[in-house]
Amino acid sequence: MDYFIKNIVSLLKEKIDLPEDEIKRLIEIPPDFKMGDYAFPCYTLSKILKKSPNIIATELSNTLHAVRPIAEIKAIGPYVNFFVDKVTLSELALKTISEERDGYGNKTLGKGKTVVIDFSSPNIAKHLAVHHLRSALIGNAICNIYKTLGYTCVGINHLGDWGTQFGQLIVAYKKWGNENTHKSYTVTDLNNLYVRFHQEAEKNPGLEDEAREWFKKLEAGDAEAKELWQHFKDISLKEFQKIYDMLGIHFNAFIGESFYNTMVEATVTRIKEKGLTKVSEQALIVDLEPYNMPPCLLRKKDDTTLYATRDIAAAEYRKKTYDFDRMIYVVGSEQKLHFNQFFKVLELMGYNWTNRCVHVDFGLMKFKDGKMSTRKGKVVLLEDLLIEAVERIRKIIEEKNPSLENKEIVARDVGIGAVIFADLCTKRNKDVVFDWDEVLNFEGETGPYIQYTHARLCSILRKYGKPVTTDIKFELLKEDEVIILTKNLGQFSSIIIKSAEFYEPSLICNYLIDVCGSLNRFYNAHRVLSDDEELTKARILLVDATRQVIRNGLIILGISTPDQM
């Protein structure tokens, strides 16, 4: 907590000849709380003073006098360790939480600033599968993290609704789609057509040319092509929305690639005018050789545009529309080169906001035996996973808490929460191997564990039945388990800031695991509700504050917070 560090720094700066910032930077937290709450390592001084750090620590600690929020100062080996006053600690943390409630953790850091977040962005005409989870969940969490810090967030679903693949789909539809069942087409049907196209195209390469021809028509505004395309899109969006609703994910806008079709011409012209383009192998490119990258393709030899062209147009449009302070693309790391290429083009175009665009990449999700592929039908559908998760939770509820009210709602909240947490809890840049048993494990460091802890706390508060007050004797909150928990709670804000800085929701997951571990250890060691009225009042405040922090954290992750389970 900044408050204590500030005090320690002001004590230290009187005695040692180091800049204030440097002292602050050096302060760390000891590995064991029994060693102190904060520590100042004396290695740096040792170098300057040419004395052993242990001696410096001893001497320094002798000249320092603990005042006000600092209770004790003690040298341990090469460290000067500081013990803070525990009453001040709990009072500060618990009162703040109690006052700020759902707003605890909110900072005004991002006030007046807008962040655009491009996430999920699936391709039309294919099912949402488990490998689509990562972008959707990480993006949603980052959106919530920045909102928590006071930013205005614009979540955009940059649908993959344009490109040669729609030419393929149109060809497949016209050849093998049954016109009569036109209206009841599903994503499954579209997906089958897509798969069939690729099978047939292997035998008959002419199909690819036909597909390109149809995409060209589409890009030129051909009525028939456009009508079919719109139909495919409608079918897909309807299904996507169902899944997003299940996951509780909301977008401010569904603006697919197609939206930029009308702007792309002007974008290409601008790039040309800057003298950045050249024709190579009949395609229009931006040569990135000087930057050790392959060229960025703007137009294919048949004159149609590509992914990168539309991304550049989209970036220009978004800057104009939202005047973002930052734009975050939550897209898999396999597209890193693509982002480096088109960011470079933006930079070459002279846009000074290029460095405000970041590619937040994440590792690939695959099966034990290889990559997931829609084309080969080697996928687990997202809907199936969610349904299975809910189903398994339903069985566990039947077993553990059969008298629970709202079983259906709780099963859904916990099942989906488990899937979300499982995906978010590891650092995003690691590849993940999809394993049913792992995602659907509900014990230990999992979503249900966090939710269970939250539900327990709600239960205590229900039993208590009286209003929670901060008018308590803070000196009663003195046991080790209580102190550790309180210290955890006070770290919430700094965790949010760090997770924003690194675009890393997993930090919040790990933090919540920590808080819940501390809480459960406290819970097992001490009773909250007892005959001792003052003690009960004090512990209830701690319980309520913990409940609040867990709740705020889960909401950021996009996980529901049932108060019974």
Added chain:
RNA sequence: GCGCCCGUAGCUCAGCUGGAUAGAGCAACGGUUUCCUAAACCGUAGGUCAGACGUUCAAAUCGUCUCGGGCGCACCA
């Protein structure tokens, strides 16, 4: 071939802007419930932090190289 990412306990991971004995969970074994939800808690066992060299008072953490795995490298997105 070139570039990027990853390699910590049997498994999944945390720790990585260098610091005090490398931490969790799962799995295994043992224990805790007359009392606030045992989806919990406690204990035992399990590690040459892939390997080598280097920088440093100090390296899982920084650098170089090697090995292993993943991804990407012009008309897909």
